[in-house]
Amino acid sequence: MPRSQALIGGEWVTTQATIEVEAPARGEAIARIARCQAEEVDAAVQAAGQAFSGQLGSWASWNARRRSEWLLAFAAAIEADHERLSALECADTGKPMTQARGDITACARYFRFYGGAADKLHGETIPFENDFAVMTLREPYGICAQIIPWNYPAQIFGRCVAAALAAGNTIVLKPAEDACLSVLRLAELALEQGLPPGVLNVVPGLGREAGAALAAHPGIDHLSFTGSPETGTLVTQAAAMHHVPVTMELGGKSPQILFGDADLGAALPFVVRGIIQNAGQTCSAGSRLLVQRDIAKEVLERLAERFETLLCDAGEADADCGPLINARQKAKLESRLEAARADGIRTLARGRLAEGAPSGGHFVVPQVLNDIPEGHEVLREELFGPVLAVQLFDDEAEALALANGTDFGLCAGIWTRDGGRQLRMAKGVRSGQVFVNNYGAAGGIELPFGGVGRSGYGREKGFEGLKSYTRIKTVAIRHG
Ligand code: NAI
Numbered sequence: 520m521p522r523s524q525a526l527i528g529g530e531w532v533t534t535q536a537t538i539e540v541e542a543p544a545r546g547e548a549i550a551r552i553a554r555c556q557a558e559e560v561d562a563a564v565q566a567a568g569q570a571f572s573g574q575l576g577s578w579a580s581w582n583a584r585r586r587s588e589w590l591l592a593f594a595a596a597i598e599a600d601h602e603r604l605s606a607l608e609c610a611d612t613g614k615p616m617t618q619a620r621g622d623i624t625a626c627a628r629y630f631r632f633y634g635g636a637a638d639k640l641h642g643e644t645i646p647f648e649n650d651f652a653v654m655t656l657r658e659p660y661g662i663c664a665q666i667i668p669w670n671y672p673a674q675i676f677g678r679c680v681a682a683a684l685a686a687g688n689t690i691v692l693k694p695a696e697d698a699c700l701s702v703l704r705l706a707e708l709a710l711e712q713g714l715p716p717g718v719l720n721v722v723p724g725l726g727r728e729a730g731a732a733l734a735a736h737p738g739i740d741h742l743s744f745t746g747s748p749e750t751g752t753l754v755t756q757a758a759a760m761h762h763v764p765v766t767m768e769l770g771g772k773s774p775q776i777l778f779g780d781a782d783l784g785a786a787l788p789f790v791v792r793g794i795i796q797n798a799g800q801t802c803s804a805g806s807r808l809l810v811q812r813d814i815a816k817e818v819l820e821r822l823a824e825r826f827e828t829l830l831c832d833a834g835e836a837d838a839d840c841g842p843l844i845n846a847r848q849k850a851k852l853e854s855r856l857e858a859a860r861a862d863g864i865r866t867l868a869r870g871r872l873a874e875g876a877p878s879g880g881h882f883v884v885p886q887v888l889n890d891i892p893e894g895h896e897v898l899r900e901e902l903f904g905p906v907l908a909v910q911l912f913d914d915e916a917e918a919l920a921l922a923n924g925t926d927f928g929l930c931a932g933i934w935t936r937d938g939g940r941q942l943r944m945a946k947g948v949r950s951g952q953v954f955v956n957n958y959g960a961a962g963g964i965e966l967p968f969g970g971v972g973r974s975g976y977g978r979e980k981g982f983e984g985l986k987s988y989t990r991i992k993t994v995a996i997r998h999g
């Protein structure tokens with residue numbers, strides 16, 4: 520059974536109140552989690568500080584090689600627990616079982632990647648005056664606060680925790696109240712695997728309580744946040760009061776751009792997967808499809824055909840698409856879709872709910888919206904559901920203008936066989952990642968990831984992500 524406690528200083532701590540956790544496929548309670556308040560968050564920050572300074576446990580004495588070995592062993596422990604973790608992720612988030620399994624595999628890979636990198640991270644020497652030796656030390660920040668969302672709990676745990684630990688930090692992690700059972704199991708595994716007390720603290724709770732207390736805590740040294748731009752602003756403001764550096768990963772409205780010469784057979788499966796994966800609740804979802812007008816008829820026909828075959832069902836049924844995370848997200852999406860219809864936007868095609876799908880689930884079927892007036896909300900705002908918005912263009916310049924026509928800039932997919940155009944578009948698109956003739960690159964643990972504009976700033980994943988959990992100290996030695 521998942522723990523309904525917080526992990527503070529290596530101990531599982533019971534909180535006064537708990538929060539009921541529901542399975543989104545049925546709308547039924549499946550567990551309870553701790554509801555931490557400022558008091559528990561403070562205790563967790565104290566514990567992380569003591570672990571970092573060496574007052575608690577042995578972490579401060581671990582060198583890079585030892586951290587590397589631990590991270591690699593932990594990756595193996597995750598792999599050994601794969602089925603159990605996948606089942607938790609599937610039940611808790613509602614995502615199809617195959618996707619849940621892929622998430623756990625990705626989580627383990629983060630620990631392998633950063634385990635392999637931990638002892639290869641180093642500073643530099645710098646030529647300066649002749650009587651000086653100058654070097655940079657790449658140091659951990661200290662206590663990293665991590666506030667993560669519910670859409671990919673295990674993956675984002677891997678992304679943030681593996682990198683921060685590899686660099687030598689300690690952590691206070693606030694998982695999302697809507698889905699964190701896999702995170703609690705991962706934390707339990709980390710303790711079993713011998714992670715010293717206080718190195719990883721987990722404080723489940725509500726955003727406005729535990730999350731806000733963590734962001735505002737004067738004791739943290741770094742903060743990474745993944746979630747909505749609005750909450751990102753609040754968190755950044757709170758952290759700024761103590762000049763705490765932040766990494767913000769805030770979602771997107773990413774375009775998939777199909778030029779007339781694209782290999783449609785290769786592109787269309789990626790276009791579909793890019794929006795239905797995790798029921799569209801993915802920061803890097805390809806939620807806009809930009810199609811060159813001369814192939815629009817064929818593309819829309821083939822897309823409609825495919826969407827009409829898509830099935831929604833509970834995660835365990837492993838259909839194309841699971842439910843949304845909760846009733847609030849479903850109601851928000853449905854009211855936006857209603858407003859879109861009232862504005863004359865047409866639903867080109869839609870999937871359906873599987874017969875026998877549980878009642879009470881927060882299902883919204885995948886759908887394609889077409890004939891959308893320029894500048895409409897469905898082209899600008901993150902809908903966070905399996906809804907693809909189509910836009911047509913005539914030439915490269917227009918494609919680029921449309922691609923860059925939102926405040927977001929996280930990912931882009933460019934589909935063309937023309938090499939020059941691939942490069943011009945890749946350079947011109949305003950986003951943190953660009954995929955040419957592919958999209959998403961299977962998670963891309965090795966690939967730096969992050970946004971521009973309203974999608975946020977700072978980079979996670981890859982070696983770049985590891986560096987962002989360190990800071991540089993310059994040491995200038997005058998040796999005469
Ligand atoms: P949210 O941004 O409010 O929640 C993300 C995390 O922040 C959760 O752990 C939450 O507990 C915490 N949080 C909430 N309020 C906080 C506060 N005042 N101080 C500190 N932490 C706080 O996102 P929410 O409400 O769950 O979803 C709303 C929208 O956000 C979605 O429709 C989607 O557009 C976007 N979103 C984007 C994600 C991404 O991957 N970029 C992930 C989740 C949501």
Ligand code: MG
Pocket residue numbers: 540541542543610611612697698
């Ligand atoms: Mg849940």
